[in-house]
Amino acid sequence: MSEDLSPAAALATKIGSAIAKAGMMRDERKADLVAKIASGEMSAADWKTEIDLAVEKAEQA
Amino acid sequence: MSAQPLKSLRLTAFRGSSSSFELPFEKGRRLTLVYGENGSGKTTICDGFEFLAKGDVGSLADKGMGAGLKKYWHSLGKLPGDVEVTLTHTDGSSCTGRFAGVNPVFDPEENRPAIELLRQKQITALIEAVPSKRYDAIQRFVDIAEVEKSEQALKQARDEMSSDLTSAQSEESSQFENLDDLYEVAGKSDDIDAITWAKAAVAAPADDQSAELTALGNLVGAAGGLEAYPALVEQRNEALKTAQTKFAETEQVLADVLESASSAAAETVELLKVGKDFLHAHPDPEVCPLCESAEKAVGLAQLVETRLGQLNAVSTAQEQHQASKRAVQYATSAIEELKLNYAASRQSYASAKADHEWGATVQFPADDPPEDFDDLATWLDGAAVFAEAWRNREANLRQGDQQRQAVEKALGRFQQAKTRKEEAERLLPHLEAAHKICVETRQAFTNAIMAEIAGKVGELYEKVHPDEGLEKIALQLDPKKRSSVDLQANFAGSDVPPPAYFSQSHLDTLGLCVFLALALRETPSEKILILDDVLGSVDEPHVERVIGMLYEISQEFRHTIITTHYRPWREKFRWGRLRPDQQCQFVELTNWALDGGIRMKSTVPEIARLQKLLGEEDPDLQAICGKAGVILEEALDFLTLQYQCSVPRKHVAAFTLGELLPAIKSALRTALKVETVSRDDEGEEQIAALELKPLLDELSQIAQTRNLMGAHFNSLSFDLLDADAMRFGQLVEQLSSALVCQEHGWPNRPKTGSYWQNGGDTRRLHPLQKPS
Numbered sequence: 001m002s003e004d005l006s007p008a009a010a011l012a013t014k015i016g017s018a019i020a021k022a023g024m025m026r027d028e029r030k031a032d033l034v035a036k037i038a039s040g041e042m043s044a045a046d047w048k049t050e051i052d053l054a055v056e057k058a059e060q061a
Numbered sequence: 062m063s064a065q066p067l068k069s070l071r072l073t074a075f076r077g078s079s080s081s082f083e084l085p086f087e088k089g090r091r092l093t094l095v096y097g098e099n100g101s102g103k104t105t106i107c108d109g110f111e112f113l114a115k116g117d118v119g120s121l122a123d124k125g126m127g128a129g130l131k132k133y134w135h136s137l138g139k140l141p142g143d144v145e146v147t148l149t150h151t152d153g154s155s156c157t158g159r160f161a162g163v164n165p166v167f168d169p170e171e172n173r174p175a176i177e178l179l180r181q182k183q184i185t186a187l188i189e190a191v192p193s194k195r196y197d198a199i200q201r202f203v204d205i206a207e208v209e210k211s212e213q214a215l216k217q218a219r220d221e222m223s224s225d226l227t228s229a230q231s232e233e234s235s236q237f238e239n240l241d242d243l244y245e246v247a248g249k250s251d252d253i254d255a256i257t258w259a260k261a262a263v264a265a266p267a268d269d270q271s272a273e274l275t276a277l278g279n280l281v282g283a284a285g286g287l288e289a290y291p292a293l294v295e296q297r298n299e300a301l302k303t304a305q306t307k308f309a310e311t312e313q314v315l316a317d318v319l320e321s322a323s324s325a326a327a328e329t330v331e332l333l334k335v336g337k338d339f340l341h342a343h344p345d346p347e348v349c350p351l352c353e354s355a356e357k358a359v360g361l362a363q364l365v366e367t368r369l370g371q372l373n374a375v376s377t378a379q380e381q382h383q384a385s386k387r388a389v390q391y392a393t394s395a396i397e398e399l400k401l402n403y404a405a406s407r408q409s410y411a412s413a414k415a416d417h418e419w420g421a422t423v424q425f426p427a428d429d430p431p432e433d434f435d436d437l438a439t440w441l442d443g444a445a446v447f448a449e450a451w452r453n454r455e456a457n458l459r460q461g462d463q464q465r466q467a468v469e470k471a472l473g474r475f476q477q478a479k480t481r482k483e484e485a486e487r488l489l490p491h492l493e494a495a496h497k498i499c500v501e502t503r504q505a506f507t508n509a510i511m512a513e514i515a516g517k518v519g520e521l522y523e524k525v526h527p528d529e530g531l532e533k534i535a536l537q538l539d540p541k542k543r544s545s546v547d548l549q550a551n552f553a554g555s556d557v558p559p560p561a562y563f564s565q566s567h568l569d570t571l572g573l574c575v576f577l578a579l580a581l582r583e584t585p586s587e588k589i590l591i592l593d594d595v596l597g598s599v600d601e602p603h604v605e606r607v608i609g610m611l612y613e614i615s616q617e618f619r620h621t622i623i624t625t626h627y628r629p630w631r632e633k634f635r636w637g638r639l640r641p642d643q644q645c646q647f648v649e650l651t652n653w654a655l656d657g658g659i660r661m662k663s664t665v666p667e668i669a670r671l672q673k674l675l676g677e678e679d680p681d682l683q684a685i686c687g688k689a690g691v692i693l694e695e696a697l698d699f700l701t702l703q704y705q706c707s708v709p710r711k712h713v714a715a716f717t718l719g720e721l722l723p724a725i726k727s728a729l730r731t732a733l734k735v736e737t738v739s740r741d742d743e744g745e746e747q748i749a750a751l752e753l754k755p756l757l758d759e760l761s762q763i764a765q766t767r768n769l770m771g772a773h774f775n776s777l778s779f780d781l782l783d784a785d786a787m788r789f790g791q792l793v794e795q796l797s798s799a800l801v802c803q804e805h806g807w808p809n810r811p812k813t814g815s816y817w818q819n820g821g822d823t824r825r826l827h828p829l830q831k832p833s
Contacts, residue, residue: 006204007201007202007203007510008204008206010506011205011502012211014502014506015498015502022495022498024491039207040207041211042210044221047214047215047218047492048218048221051218051491051492051495
């Protein structure tokens with residue numbers, strides 16, 4: 001276990017990476033969103049918006 | 062928080078340290094063993110660390126003394142203000158805890174130590190706790206509540222999208238049915254579906270019908286305007302007729318009055334009225350305006366008024382006649398005005414008819430309304446059927462417009478629902494996938510942590526109970542219960558809760574392993590591990606392994622302090638048999654007293670004691686022989702065991718020097734060699750070798766010295782020289798110092814495959830096998 005990250009931060013990082021890898025989170029937004037996931041500030045609207053935009057970006061690529 | 066090595070802990074007026082007690086920590090030794098009988102002050106030392114680290118003294122808790130335990134933190138007979146606990150580090154920094162009023166304060170705050178403290182009473186708490194309490198202990202390692210909030214938000218997003226999809230599908234279906242119904246009304250065709258029809262209907266220009274609708278509105282209005290005239294004509298003709306009748310009547314009345322009055326009455330009245338008007342304008346004439354006589358000018362106005370009164374009937378008849386005449390004129394004008402209005406209405410009708418290009422659906426009467434409105438009623442009778450058709454056509458068009466609006470609205474809703482549905486169908490799978498990733502990642506994360514902890518517990522437990530720990534301890538978060546941890550252990554092939562089948566000794570060991578596994582997860586190198594008398598219930602066969610495990614694990618902490626009242630531990634240290642894997646500091650506490658508080662005494666190894674006896678100016682030969690004899694027995698016991706030498710079989714394995722020395726036969730004696738390994742200032746290995754045969758041979762010759770001078774009163778000792786006793790002691794000291802390292806113990810490990818070595822590789826004993 002990393003000594004630098006809290007369990008929440010470590011888990012949020014893993015979740016962020018997995019979702020970004022699946023094309024549902026934009027790389028450029030990952031750091032901010034991981035912080036929001038870790039702090040419990042990610043709302044339903046945030047998730048919808050990010051997944052929508054990330055999927056759109058992936059579809060356009 | 063400091064991570065510096067510890068130099069000392071000073072306790073003043075704190076708990077059992079009624080005066081001032083200082084525990085010095087030996088430089089370079091990160092493990093301190095504190096041995097003492099019950100009541101010697103071991104727990105007070107642990108309390109001192111807890112006081113500095115947590116501002117608390119946990120040893121007093123759960124003893125039925127209620128709250129407000131701070132009043133017991135200072136020593137009996139002392140005051141809170143006397144308390145001072147100071148931990149000093151090797152770099153000179155320190156942290157001191159005192160009382161400021163009723164609360165402890167620490168200076169400096171940043172030097173307060175971090176500790177992991179386990180007391181005997183807590184050892185099985187985690188094992189025997191309910192799952193939720195167990196979760197509390199490990200919560201800090203799996204506290205992901207905030208992430209779970211975010212995960213919940215994602216679930217909400219997924220559920221909302223799913224709900225939106227259902228709603229959009231329902232709306233789309235509903236609006237399709239509406240459009241289909243409208244299509245049915247409009248005349249459904251098999252060629253196109255309702256949506257295609259609706260799109261075409263909505264796309265068709267709407268201006269054509271609205272223009273006709275406007276024109277029809279004008280036409281119906283104009284026609285309606287004409288329909289009012291027959292009644293108005295009749296009404297106004299009747300009014301004229303009435304006025305004319307009245308006029309004729311007043312004219313006859315006036316003639317009759319004039320005839321009865323005088324032939325000139327009418328003219329006279331007219332003349333008098335003119336005169337009255339003149340005199341009203343010129344009230345005081347100097348002469349009569351008619352005859353210019355001055356004498357008749359006085360009272361002329363009064364005279365005219367009197368004469369007019371006399372001719373009043375004539376006047377009334379004249380006024381009524383004039384009024385009836387004006388009534389006839391008014392009625393005649395009204396008819397003329399009606400004719401003008403009628404002409405305008407005819408023009409409106411003509412305009413409404415001419416201003417639009419009517420289709421075949423709108424028909425008109427052959428003639429326009431007649432110029433003479435007296436003929437209008439007849440025309441209206443003929444036009445009534447057309448006017449009815451115009452009104453029906455207008456109503457139909459208005460209804461058609463409403464239907465078009467209904468189609469447009471339904472189509473709009475249908476398309477909106479379709480767009481929403483498509484958007485939800487696009488996003489929902491991704492939201493579901495993201496949520497699945499969240500859940501699976503979280504579960505894998507927590508399971509991994511739990512598995513790591515359980516694995517570490519098993520690894521530690523395995524060191525104490527071989528074949529009982531690895532992969533046999535499991536910690537699991539209960540997925541059905543929030544914040545709940547199940548602990549399972551494999552017992553005789555079945556997964557069971559440990560308290561159900563484990564012995565108390567096994568439970569204690571497991572509790573210790575769980576505590577250590579958790580303590581190891583969080584920066585152990587910054588923490589002081591304190592185990593306060595936790596070996597009490599560990600049974601003898603396992604205590605050696607527990608101690609070994611604690612030795613190993615202490616390496617990972619900033620410092621480790623283990624207190625015990627387990628006497629064999631002290632004896633093993635004195636005889637160099639305490640698991641000799643690393644250097645440790647051994648501290649022995651002696652009897653506590655109220656006035657003196659905690660007292661410490663030196664625990665000197667037996668060899669050091671012998672060395673001390675040999676170094677005395679006036680040596681005690683009996684003591685030297687006695688001590689050397691015991692140490693030699695220990696050394697020979699080690700060698701005969703190590704090489705499986707034959708000794709007489711006895712009920713109790715207590716052998717004498719006379720039995721042990723001959724057991725080391727010539728071939729083995731010749732091969733026995735000890736290498737003492739050290740390192741010079743450059744770190745280079747330095748080896749000093751010592752053949753044991755000469756020592757053992759000489760000891761065999763003078764072994765009797767032990768009995769003659771060191772064990773019993775014996776007159777034969779009179780014949781021995783003091784030098785013999787000294788020689789015996791020196792040979793034993795030389796042999797034992799070669800065999801045993803005070804820091805790392807006996808060479809009893811065959812790891813190299815070439816010789817026996819001790820834990821620190823400071824002693825190498827050859828050969829590995831007894832020569833045949």
